[in-house]
Amino acid sequence: MATSLQVVPMATVLSASSSSLQSIRRSNLRTLCSVNARNSAKIPIPPVNPKDPFLAKLASVAATSPETLLNRPVNSDTPPFLDLYDAPKLMATPAQVERSVSYNEHRPRTPPPDLPSLLLHGRIVYIGMPLVPAVTELVVAELMYLQWMDPKQPIYIYINSTGTTRDDGETVGMETEGFAIYDAMMQLKNEIHTVAVGAAIGQACLLLAAGTKGKRFMMPHSKAMIQQPRVPSSGLMPASDVLIRAKEVITNRETLVKLLAKHTGNSEEEVSKVMRRPFYMDSTRAKEFGVIDKILWRGQEKIMADVAPPEDWDKGAGIKVVDEF
Known part of the structure; x- marks a missing residue:
């Protein structure tokens, strides 16, 4: 029984392998983008107060790394989202809390007299x-x-x-x-x-x-x-x-x-x-x-x-x- 062997040039094999890898990478990239899009649609973006460092940090993480917010530990002793900080703190100073106008409009600006x-x-x-x-x-x-x-x-x-x-x-x-x-x-x-x-x-x-x-x-x-x-x-x-x-x-x-x-x-x-x-x-x-x-x-x-x-x-x-x- 005669067997015929066909010799394929090495350049052709390398060219085919390169094109396959590129198609796989493009497919994976499209899949990752679609996943990221679905995940981004599920994440409620909190209202950003520029004077509130906690909300600003939370909004930044939600925009850049949504998987960090989705993959939360089920049982954790850390309060929600505080692990995003290296040195967690809720507020720099109480004065950074922005209250509504209706809350403050009747409050005296100076201490009342005796x-x-x-x-x-x-x-x-x-x-x-x-x-x-x-x-x-x-x-x-x-x-x-x-x-x-x-x-x-x-x-x-x-x-x-x-x-x-x-x-x-x-x-x-x-x-x-x-x-x-x-x-x-x-x-x-x-x-x-x-x-x-x-x-x-x-x-x-x-x-x-x-x-x-x-x-x-x-x-x-x-x-x-x-x-x-x-x-x-x-x-x-x-x-x-x-x-x-x-x-x-x-x-x-x-x-x-x-x-x-x-x-x-x-x-x-x-x-x-x-x-x-x-x-x-x-x-x-x-x-x-x-x-x-x-x-x-x-x-x-x-x-x-x-x-x-x-x-x-x-x-x-x-x-x-x-x-x-």
Whole structure:
């Protein structure tokens, strides 16, 4: 049996092999491009914020190497996509967070002022603590500032204070604290509108009564009370020093009586008589005694005017006053 062999030149074989390799490479390239196209269509491109380094990096990886985002480990202790960083971090600084306009449009650009400053802007001075040196310093400074700003506009003083004592009667400040605020009020050119909102006791009652005549007000359920000044705690003080302090308290009492008589329209004897013991007044009684001029409640004055005074109620009930201070 004869076998015929055909001799093929080496150049022809090499040319055929080269053309086959090129066709295979072109086929693989087309397949890879189609895969990349399908993979790219499946990847949701996140919105890119140029100020956000995390989203910028994520978008860059999605555009250049989509298989990195598709082939994610199923169980991984690393939070999603943070392994794309050599040194993972969510944000360079909190300031790089871009918020919506509606979130920031009403936020103040500077820290808000403290509450006394806000009230001062409305020409309101609020005395809401016992009259200690720190309170006196602030109130006097506010009064002088408001007069300097406008000597013609009125100043409104809201009072809720137990004076120079606490609510249990213990002395916390010198009587001169109340006299200092009183003297500052008397030196002002402005009208002083005083309003009692809660309690006006002792020296605070004097400040309430010292407002401009006709501009002294009281909330319907507020209380006013006048009382004698108290001797501060003497501790281990020598007897001679205790006597000196007692004389000073008597002097302050006389001054307080004169000032209350001046602003309430009562005689000094009447004020001294009711001051022997703590003399509490509701809004109606305070108006009758001359501490205030008007009760701040719509329709309250008419209601109170129609109510019989306590003495008539006692008389109608057959109650007799045994001892009257």
